[in-house]
Amino acid sequence: MAEQPRRSKQKEQKRGTAKKKKRMTPRKWFFALFFTAVFAVVCGIIGYLFITLNGERILTEQADKLVLGEASIIYDVNGKEVTKLYDASANRENAEFDEMPKLLLDAFVATEDQRFYEHSGIDFFSIGRAVVKDVIARSKVEGASTITQQLAKNIFLTADKTFFRKATEASIAVALENKYSKQEILTLYLNRIPFGKGIYGIKGAADYYFDKDLKDLKLWQIATLAGMPKAPNRYNPINDPESSMARRAVILKLMYDQKLITQQEMEEAKAVVYEPPANLEEKKSDPYKAYIDYVIEEAVKVIPNMTEEELRIGGYRIYTSLNPTAQQAVEKEFADDDNFEKSTDDQKAQGAMIIMDHRDGTIQAMAGGRDYVRKGLNRVEVKRQPGSAFKPIVSYGPALETGDYYPWTVINQEQQKCFGDYCPRDPHGAGAVSMQQAIKESRNLAAVWMLNEVGINNGIAFAKKLGIELAPEDRNLAIALGGLTNGVTPLQMAEAYSVFANGGKSVDPHTITKIENTSNKKVFTYRAPQAKQLMKPETAWYMTQMMQTVLESGGTGTGARIDRPVAGKTGTSQHGIPGFNSSANRDAWFVGYSPEWTAAVWMGYDITDKQHVIKKSSSQAAAMFGKVMKQAMKNVKKSSFQQPSGIKQEVKEQTAVTNFNAVFLADQAKVQLSWTAPEDSKGVTYRVYRKDSSESEFSVFVDAITTSVDDMSVFPGMTYQYYVVAYNAEEDKESKASESITIEVPETEVDIPEQPMEPDTPDDGELPEIPNDGTNGEVTPTPPVDPNQPVETETPPGDGGTDSPGPGNDNGNNGNGNGSVDPGQGADGPVESTDPGTGDGTVTGKGTTDKNDAGSAGGKA
Incomplete structure (x- = not known):
């Protein structure tokens, strides 16, 4: 029992010894603190090196992100900006540092980073201040990111808030400060930050919200812009004018506190009420979509190895031939529902129009359809059946080119109404008609007869010269009436008619005149190709004279008249719906030209079925041409068609008895x-x-x-x-x-009345007095007429068919077999009508031809 107390005492002694060993002496404290400090310094150095090196690495690897994408700009024919080619991440126009007023720079520094000019990317003083305020408020009430850090986040990082992301942001900010000056960093920042409404960069924001250049901004406008980056959608003056005004007051107070402005200036700037600029709707509407899309397509083609994305954010200045007067006229009329047929449902009757100056090929205006959307279906480039509008291209043009036919040449197809098994009918019937009258009234038989005379191969070759290459299946007479396998686009039709308008010379349609980069260096300049004489000047002149009659009374295109000379042609195509008996149409056209401009109008439905067909035919297309061109050309100097030398005039015959x-x-x-x-x-x-x-x-x-x-x-x-x-x-x-008449005199003896005999001498016995006129009483006979004198006559070229007019409506029914057609009736005259037949070497109806037309046919070449 004595042993137990002794063991307890020993344990207590050991515990006391242990306690003495754990006690820190001053010396130990010194060394502990020293090594802790050293460790901290080493960690700090390693951390700093990591931050610096990591930032440098990221900056080097992603240096291309520092090159700010800048929206390319499209200008009209007057050099006025039309639109910017904004990209989802590059809706900006960059500004140089020298363009930014000092007060603007001071406002942003005062708002976002008051110690911007003092720190090296990371402001530790601001971080400490923010931490203290956050602790006091027990929540995050103040940020500590510098302008440089915000730039780093905007360029290189995502919006997540992890510690690693914040460390990387700091490292990039330090790297940016080491590589760029404060001016460069501030310029990059102001060109990149968002301002709401999809706008990036201070220059674009000033233009959009105030319609001002940077140098013209007033204090209240500067403060408004400086307050937006914190919450662009909330603080922009369009979305929330009240919040914007309140935020502006905060910015002005910051500027006043930093002695950048006076109190009076602050109060006056606070009181201004924002009013959107008058042209804000234009800026928001993204104008002239079809034309702009066409320009982009053309730009990508003319600049080698250029993608659309690169074009949009490359800061290019693209100068075009867009005529604002003409384009606005097109937009206005295509927005008017009264110019189009009413549909039975939501599928609208559609249309397309292109206007070009055939003297230099510049495209003046364009409509890709009603309610066209960006990158939508541009119907100017969609192929449709041209109907009778194709007659000048494949029948009458080649005929005039031969030199054997003239506008006054009489086509007499009384004896020939069928060509093989192909028998196109037309409401005018058969009979003699001049070529000019045939095109005026849009007669079918005449056009088919003429193509049959000049040859299908010649017709196809002539069309190819005008820019329209037909399919192998189109080697038939139906092409005389616009019955094509693939159809043609409004752009192709405008180009083809431009050759007639341009004296037979080639025309190169284009929109872009030049493109410059951000360094004002031209990267593309349009140079017109050498013009080619595609047809005789006489052919172009005669065709112009013939097609001018189409707009005269009795012609099919009277609705296209304007206050200057115009030549043109209507066209329609059959609906081609099996089992559907209707005179309605699939396509309606008018293609025409003045001495200065050419235009093509198409109307129809994107998808044709029994509920979606055109009933008014080509009259509405002609009317659209007239309405638009009258407005579009109001500032274009009037001229006249120029007659070339060597033109033959019609020799009018003396009328017979x-x-x-x-x-x-x-x-x-x-x-x-x-x-x-x-x-x-x-x-x-x-x-x-x-x-x-x-x-x-x-x-x-x-x-x-x-x-x-x-x-x-x-x-x-x-x-x-x-x-x-x-x-x-x-x-x-x-x-x-006159006709010759034969008279047979009978053999029987003819009673010749007895003539009284004059006495040899008068009753008074005196001789008759001889007149004293030197004739001795003799009568001078009338000199005989030379029987060999030639008689001037004109032999008709032959027989042929007829074709139908119809100033208003080019209607008729598709058919099979012998190609018969029931003509329709137009708004102001007879109609164009035809139908395809079937048979060896003749026609197989496609249902896509003109009302005066057929489907596909074969015949004499």
Whole structure:
């Protein structure tokens, strides 16, 4: 039992010894603190090196991010800005440091980073102050990021708030401060930060919210902009004017506290009420979408190896031929629902229009459709069936080019209404018609007959010269009426008609005149290709004269008239819906030109079915042309179509006599001849030609000044033939001969009336007195007319078909077999109508041809 107390005492002694060992002496404290400090310094140095080196590494690897993407700008023909090619992350226009007023720079520094010019990327003083305030408020009430850190976050980092991300932000900020000056950092910052409404950068914000250049900003505007980066969508003056105004007051107080402005300036700037600029809607509306999309497509093509994204954010200045007056006229009329047929549902009747100056190929204006959206379906580049608008390109143009046909050439297709098994019908029926009248009334048979005469191969080759290459399946007569396999675009039609308008010379459609980069260096300048003479100037002139009649009374395009000369052609295509019996159409066109500009208008539905067809035909397309062009060209100097040298004028024939009649009067032993004078009988005499049964040729029997004459020199048993021509001595023209009439004089003896005998001497026995006129009483006979004198006539080129007019409506029904068509009726005249047939070497109807047209056909080439 004695041992136990002894053990307890020993344990207590050991515990006391242990306590003494744990006690820190001053010396130990010194060394502990020393090594802790050393460790901290080493960690700090390592941390600093890590931050610095990591920031330098990131900055080096991602240096391209420092090159700010800048929105490229598109300018109109007057050099005025139209729009910026904003990208989702680059809706900006960069400003140089020298462009920024000092007060603007001071406002942002006062608001975002008051010690900006003193720290090296990280402001430890501000961090400490922020920590103290946060501790006192027991929540985060103040940020400590410098402008440099905000720039680093904006350029290189995501928006997460992890410790590692904040450390990386700090490291990049230090690297930025080591590499760039304060001016450069501030410039980068102000060009990159967001200002709401998708706007990035101070220059774009000043323009959008105030319609001002940076140098023209007032104090209240500067303070408004300086307050926005903290919460761009909340503090922009459009979204929330009250919050913006309150935030502006805070910024002005900060500027006043830092003695940047006076109290009076602060109070005056606080009181201003924001009013949006007058042109804000234009800035918001993203104007002229179809034209801008076309410009972008063209720019990517003309700058080698350029992507659209690179183009948009490359800061390029793209100068175009966009004519604001013309474009606004197009936009206005395409926004008017009354210019389009009403649909039965939500699918709207659509349209497209392009206007170009054929003198230099510049595209003035464009509509890609109604309610066009950016990067949408640009119907100017969509192929449709051209209908009768294709007749000048493939039938009449090639015919005029041969030099064998003229506008006044008479096409007589009375004997030919079918071409193989292809029998296009038209409401005018068959008959003689001039080529000019055929195109005015849009006759089908005439166009098909003409293509058959010049040859399908020649028609296709002529179209190719005008920029339209047809498919192999198009080698048939249906192309005369616009029945194509693939169709054509409004742009192609405008280009083709521009050649007629340009005296037969090629035209190169384009929108861009030049492109400059951010260094004002030209990276592209448009140079027109050498113009080619694609057709004779005479051909272009004659076609222009012919198509001017289309707008005259009785023509199919009267609605396209404006206050200057215009030539053009309408066109429609059949709906082509199987089992649908209707005269409605799939496509309606008008393509025309003045001496200065060419335009093509198309109307129809994107998807054609029984509920979505055009009922008003080409009249509405012609009306759209007239409405737009009248406004679009109001500032364009008027001119006239220039006639080239060597143009032949129509030689008008002397009108022939009518109702020629000849009858033998037995009781008087004479043949009595009579006729009706022509309408243009002024100064006209008549030549009666006669040939008896013993003669081989006709000769002039008598010249007469009246419309009747007697032949008393006939003999029994003889046969006589007569015809009459009208003769204009002043112009030395004979008309065509009347019909020939044959008279047989009977063999029976003819009683010749006994003539009283004049006595040899008078009753008074005196001789008759001889006149003293040197004739000795003899009568001088009329000198005979030379029977070999030529008769001027014009032989018609042959037979053919007819084609239909229709100033308002080019309607008809598609068909099969022999190609019959039921014509429709237009708004102000007959209609264009045709139909494809089927048969060997003729037509297979596609249902995509003009109302005057057929589907696909084969025939004489």
